[in-house]
Amino acid sequence: EECGRISLPTPIVHLGDPITASCTISPNCSHLDPESQILWKLGTELQPGKRQRLADGRQEFTITVAHLNSPRVLLSCCLRWGTSLQILDQAEVQAGYPPAAPHNLSCLMNLTTNSLICQWEPGPNNHLSTNFTLKSFKSRGNCQTQEDSIPDCVPNDGQNHCSIPRRHLQLYQNMGIWVQAENALGTSKSPQLCLVPMDVVKLEPPTLWALDPSPEVAPPQPGCLLLRWEPWRPSLYIEQKCELRHQPQPGEASWALVGPLLSQTLQYELCGLLPSTAYALQLRCTRWPLPGHWSDWSPSLTLTTAQQ
């Protein structure tokens, strides 16, 4: 037969809130004589319980913790038995806060993985296990009305980003997106974004080459460099503009910017540079005139201008 059984109103409370637990001692607990003392162990601290006799003859010992100030407390109902303290039952009480609203939600359309990748900041630690879900729906207008729902995107454990696969997206239509955070004490929602996936496309960097002098291509003037570039191949169908930056090496001087430039150029002469000087050159592109994000800068190309 079982001697003690703890019951809790709820295993999870707000941090700082009170909690009352009761330990019911069954009458036929043979080791128990009426005068046995029941003690509560709160974490490692011993506290007496308030004794009550129930109608059915069972004894009940209650304890009230005024403010539960640690996220996890072990509560044990113990019986003093000779010189030892016997643990009859144990319960775990968790304390925390309802989830704060996730913030800084932002999304990028990734054409390599063909998915919309959204990330957010979860907000302060609420001490409780919290599930984040990226929710979204397709919408005609500016996301006031929901046309078709999109399956929830559940991030891997502990991660604060999620990828919505291509088959759930309409790349050229508005969609409403937000993050929901949920734990035992409540639910919160981030502000809702309203975006068109293709308008948040971020391209991979273009490729920049030096143009080697050849019969058709005259060598560059002093203080000039001959370049050519090509956008990232999978984005060839997207109209883009690019910008070039250059910096004499070693790189104390700041970058100089040249743009806007066409996204595809077979031959470009960059002039106005110092003669016989090494330059680091980088290019980036963005969808244009339709909206999009700038790609990262291409890897640095280092070229040296001709002598005077």
Add this chain to the structure above:
Amino acid sequence: EECGRISLPTPIVHLGDPITASCTISPNCSHLDPESQILWKLGTELQPGKRQRLADGRQEFTITVAHLNSPRVLLSCCLRWGTSLQILDQAEVQAGYPPAAPHNLSCLMNLTTNSLICQWEPGPNNHLSTNFTLKSFKSRGNCQTQEDSIPDCVPNDGQNHCSIPRRHLQLYQNMGIWVQAENALGTSKSPQLCLVPMDVVKLEPPTLWALDPSPEVAPPQPGCLLLRWEPWRPSLYIEQKCELRHQPQPGEASWALVGPLLSQTLQYELCGLLPSTAYALQLRCTRWPLPGHWSDWSPSLTLTTAQQ
């Protein structure tokens, strides 16, 4: 209505074997007049077909390839139609060999992943999609009789190793293990291993430290070094022996070996070395006296002996 349909006795044959295909032309194929010529396209090579009239009025054109010498052939049944050659049907014929018996099967018990990892060599390419399966059973004796079967271990695509998880293993019992290879033309089996998982345990390397002189520890004699080491923590329950190797730096001379040594030594004085010379030191351990595999050598520890 369908004009032509290819039928093959089998889509997969032995490399070098003959194959006969037939293309049946339906009578109501409106574009077909009795004299139309049916040609076979074997890969890119055109060949005439032998014409036969079937009882039900349909025409059948057959082709026999004496020796199918390439692993994959596209066979097309074509109709000369005006100036063009119309493809009526196309079949894919594969040719290869039954799988060779996998060989060099070996297994190691990995205490980090807590699984028995077996690897093998698949044998020559048989040109056909081949499935490898690691099969095993628990056995009392020397694997002649099968007590309990163990679920098949199916490697990821293209990999020639597989891990049998702990829950399927009895670490101190014999088990029979072999690899089965199967493709459309047959099945083959590797020779069977009979092993006890713990007897093929391979430990992670021990950790080797220099023993810094301190009040309790006198500085080492010239030509000596003070060391201590500890086996890999998760293997502390396993009785082991170790061996040390050292090599003066820079390392032209070969390694000198010292062993057997206890698996755990709080203080060890290594002598017989050249004074004021840098030495690279490494340690490895193995389960002992029970069988096991040597661990890899520990990362190199470089110490310099005192002056004379």
Add this chain to the structure above:
Amino acid sequence: PGPGSSLPQSFLLKCFEQMRKVQADGTALQERLCATYKLCHPEELVLLGHALGIPQPPLSSCSSQALQLTGCLRQLHGGLFLYQGLLQALAGISPELAPTLDTLQLDISDFAVNIWQQMEELGVAPAVPPTQGTMPTFTSSFQRRAGGVLVTSDLQSFLELAYRALRSFAKP
């Protein structure tokens, strides 16, 4: 003003981008059908096309002789809707080609939605959305691959004509 001055610039820019994407997807599918199955020329599959009964959508209102905005948009949408159905009928073409086929279908459906919404904004959308007619049945993997060659080839010419029509609508 030109026949299409009522078409917003952003709609046209999106259309051109979507068309180039669908054409790129179509080319990818054609290249793979050619590389893997040596099915490189639609002309070799004309007879089979007749036998399978692969329909070709009308685009008369988009031709230069009879260019008409509403009619062209409706035929463009109708054609895209038909191609969605045809590509769906090709499902099971082969494990290697399935991803390319899926991308093509998704991009065509996105494009069709864009056209439909623009027609609604212009108040010229058909009262009843189109419903798919009977599709050809492809009874073997060869027929699905041959169908893939024929459908993508027709789709490329369809898009070429539509691109030129929209280009002329874009001129002020």
